[in-house]
Amino acid sequence: MTLTRDLEGRARARFAELLGRDPVPLDEAALAIAQEEYPALEPEAYLTRLDDLAARVARRVPGPVRAASALRALREVLHDEEGLRGNDDDYYDPRNSFLNDVLDRRLGIPITLALVYIEVGRRAGLRLEGVGFPGHFLAKYVSPGGVEVFVDAYHGGEMLSADECVARYKARTGGKDLDPRYLAAVSPRQILARMLQNLKRVYAERKDDVRLFWVLDRILLLAPGQREALRDRGLAAARLGGAAAAIRDLEAYLALAPAAADADEVRATVAGLRAGRGALLN
Incomplete structure (x- = not known):
């Protein structure tokens, strides 16, 4: 993809x-x-x-x-x-x-x-x-x-x-x-961010990763340092088969939050993607 x-x-x-x-x-x-x-x-x-x-x-x-x-x-x-x-x-x-x-x-x-x-x-x-x-x-x-x-x-x-x-x-x-x-x-930027967060919740609930991916991307355009959105975009990319994009986002997330509660899980996901096992994600 x-x-x-x-x-x-x-x-x-x-x-x-x-x-x-x-x-x-x-x-x-x-x-x-x-x-x-x-x-x-x-x-x-x-x-x-x-x-x-x-x-x-x-x-x-x-x-x-x-x-x-x-x-x-x-x-x-x-x-x-x-x-x-x-x-x-x-x-x-x-x-x-x-x-x-x-x-x-x-x-x-x-x-x-x-x-x-x-x-x-x-x-x-x-x-x-x-x-x-x-x-x-x-x-x-x-x-x-x-x-x-x-x-x-x-x-x-x-x-x-x-x-x-x-x-x-x-x-x-x-x-x-x-x-x-x-x-x-x-501010207008805050209004737009809240609109996008609403769409994020809707598409995540529907497991619509294609739309979830672009919504997360827009959130990151508004707030490039938002770690949760960076992680979630990477995970959505992985589920869609975009290993390179997923690795890039997930490694950027780990660089920003190396001690996050889910850091070990994210590292394991990155390792799996690098080993060519991204298709196992669900």
Whole structure:
């Protein structure tokens, strides 16, 4: 299997190029992730869709943008009219993580739905940021005076205060305190990393090593020093028959973590690959 060549595709090159920008364009980078699954995807068509949605929001907020009116308009357009909603029936469908599918199917998970709210809001003059709330990604607006309004895109754009977010967390965790850092804004790179981690879990559960391999590769483009992703990409390569790529990644992992709990197991895997027994991996 030509894993080295597979890493040099158009979608990967596009994603790498976008990561070099400051700030990283969240909408374009999310579509670059989707391009690996959909090679014929035309990003401009979906960027135009976001533009059109934002124009509809803007028409409902004439004159200077007022946050309260803009937030209501955003909800009216995206939820009430477009029907954008959480996919309760098949939460772990990988299509929920691809921006083009979310826009086409009007279904998603918290992070991709929040991404749509963030990008449509930005175009309409409303600055929203992502929030890495545990287990349920949110967006938020911060007023010039520091007042925070959280938006739950998965539940129809419901607006919440910080206290309501804390109360929800406590109700879900049996009264545990919420670390305030989980209500802080996260960067586009962090949003992309969380999207990729979601896909990683889906493909690992499905034992889909081909897709798992490219997702891990994108994670490593975002965070080259992430040891777990380096190890897992090497193991996926080994299962796919790419011994050279597997050895390279696994030896790099051992160089970074020679005393890791699984180091001896990884060394044994490398030895097996070098002995030509990679096919025994399962």
